[in-house]
Amino acid sequence: MDVILQQILSFILLYKYLALFGVAFLASLALPFPSDSAIVAASAFAGQGYFNIGLVILIASLGNISGDYIGYWVSRIYGRPILYKIGLHKVLDSKVFTWIESEVRVHSGVVVLLSRLNVFVTLTVNIVAGLSRMSSKLFLLYIVIGETIQVIIIASIGYFFGSNWQTIYGIFGKFTLVLFLFAALMFALAHKKAMERIIEKRQLSQK
Amino acid sequence: MDNKRPNWLTGENVVIFILIIACAAAFWWLVSSINFSYKSGYFHPQRYPREYLNSTTTVPFLVSDIQLWMTFDYLNKVFGLPQNYLKQSMNIQDGRYPNLQLNRYAELNNINAQEFIKSVRSAVQAYKK
Structure with missing residues (x-):
C-alpha cells in the first residue's frame, strides 16, 4: 500500500466521516487524492464494525457530488475566460471540440452517468459539461444518480472483500478501463457511420 | 510513382484501429489479473480461519x-x-x-x-x- 494512501487511511481513522467527506470532495475537485481507494477502505472498516456502511455511502456520495458540482460551476463561469487567456482558444474553437460539446449535450445523461465510473473521465466530463453550459439541474440530477451508484459499487467491494480489497478493486479498475475503451470504440464506429450517411445524403442531393 | 495515401488510412480509421488494439490489450490485462488473483487464493473462502466465518462482521x-x-x-x-x-x-x-x-x-x-x-x-x- 503506498505511503499517501496510508496517510489518508490514518486521517480517516482519526477524523472519521468528516475526513471521508473531505477526501471525496477534494478528489472530485481534481486534486490528486485516492478517493476511490479511501472509500473502499472505509467500507472495509465498516465491514469490521468500525463505521456504519450506510453513513459511509451517504457521506462519500455527498463529497463526490459536491466536488463535481463545484467543478462544473467553476468550469462554466471561469473555464472559457481562463482557457482563452492561456492561449488555448484554438482548441476551444476547433471543430473537434465543438463536436464533443454537441455530443455531450445530446447524450448528456449517458455521458455523465457512465463517466462516474472512472476518475479521469469524471473530471474531463465535469469540465466539458461546464464549458458546454449543460443544464445545471440536469447535470446535478445525473451526478446524484451516477455518484451514488458508483459509491455503492466500490463500497460493496470493501464491505464484502475486506482485506482483499486492494486486489479486487484493482480488478474492478481494469474492468472499467475495458468498458470505457469499448464504449469509446463503439462511439467512434457510430460517428464514422453517421458521417458516411451525411456524406452520402449530400452526394445524392447534389445529383 | 503514385504517392497518394490509401483511402482507408484516414484519421478516424487510425483512431478506431488504435482503440481496437487498446481494447484487446486491456481485456487481456484484465483476464490475466483475474487469473493471477484466483490462483493466489483471493477468491477462496478458506483463506480465513473457520472461527471468523461465523463472525457477525x-x-x-x-x-x-x-x-x-x-x-x-x-x-x-x-x-x-x-x-x-x-x-x-x-x-x-x-x-x-x-x-x-x-x-x-x-x-x-x-x-x-x-x-x-x-x-x-x-x-x-x-x-x-
Missing part, C-alpha cells in the same frame, strides 16, 4: 493484519478490546490515546517501528487468548 480481521498506520481506537473496536487495555499493557502515557496512530506514537517515543508493531500484535494476541 462481514470482514474478518487477523492480528497479522495490524499495520502501523492504524490507530489504537480502531484496534480496540475491531478486536473488542477494553478501552484502556492497550494503554495499560503497553504503558502508553500520551493524552491523545486512543485517537493516535501506532507509527506516530512510535515516532514520538523513539521506538523502532517494526519492534513496536510486534509488541502491539503480541498484546492483542495475549488478550484474545
Whole structure:
C-alpha cells in the first residue's frame, strides 16, 4: 500500500466521516487524492464494525457530488475566460471540440452517468459539461444518480472483500478501463457511420 | 510513382484501429489479473480461519493484519478490546490515546517501528487468548 494512501487511511481513522467527506470532495475537485481507494477502505472498516456502511455511502456520495458540482460551476463561469487567456482558444474553437460539446449535450445523461465510473473521465466530463453550459439541474440530477451508484459499487467491494480489497478493486479498475475503451470504440464506429450517411445524403442531393 | 495515401488510412480509421488494439490489450490485462488473483487464493473462502466465518462482521480481521498506520481506537473496536487495555499493557502515557496512530506514537517515543508493531500484535494476541 503506498505511503499517501496510508496517510489518508490514518486521517480517516482519526477524523472519521468528516475526513471521508473531505477526501471525496477534494478528489472530485481534481486534486490528486485516492478517493476511490479511501472509500473502499472505509467500507472495509465498516465491514469490521468500525463505521456504519450506510453513513459511509451517504457521506462519500455527498463529497463526490459536491466536488463535481463545484467543478462544473467553476468550469462554466471561469473555464472559457481562463482557457482563452492561456492561449488555448484554438482548441476551444476547433471543430473537434465543438463536436464533443454537441455530443455531450445530446447524450448528456449517458455521458455523465457512465463517466462516474472512472476518475479521469469524471473530471474531463465535469469540465466539458461546464464549458458546454449543460443544464445545471440536469447535470446535478445525473451526478446524484451516477455518484451514488458508483459509491455503492466500490463500497460493496470493501464491505464484502475486506482485506482483499486492494486486489479486487484493482480488478474492478481494469474492468472499467475495458468498458470505457469499448464504449469509446463503439462511439467512434457510430460517428464514422453517421458521417458516411451525411456524406452520402449530400452526394445524392447534389445529383 | 503514385504517392497518394490509401483511402482507408484516414484519421478516424487510425483512431478506431488504435482503440481496437487498446481494447484487446486491456481485456487481456484484465483476464490475466483475474487469473493471477484466483490462483493466489483471493477468491477462496478458506483463506480465513473457520472461527471468523461465523463472525457477525462481514470482514474478518487477523492480528497479522495490524499495520502501523492504524490507530489504537480502531484496534480496540475491531478486536473488542477494553478501552484502556492497550494503554495499560503497553504503558502508553500520551493524552491523545486512543485517537493516535501506532507509527506516530512510535515516532514520538523513539521506538523502532517494526519492534513496536510486534509488541502491539503480541498484546492483542495475549488478550484474545
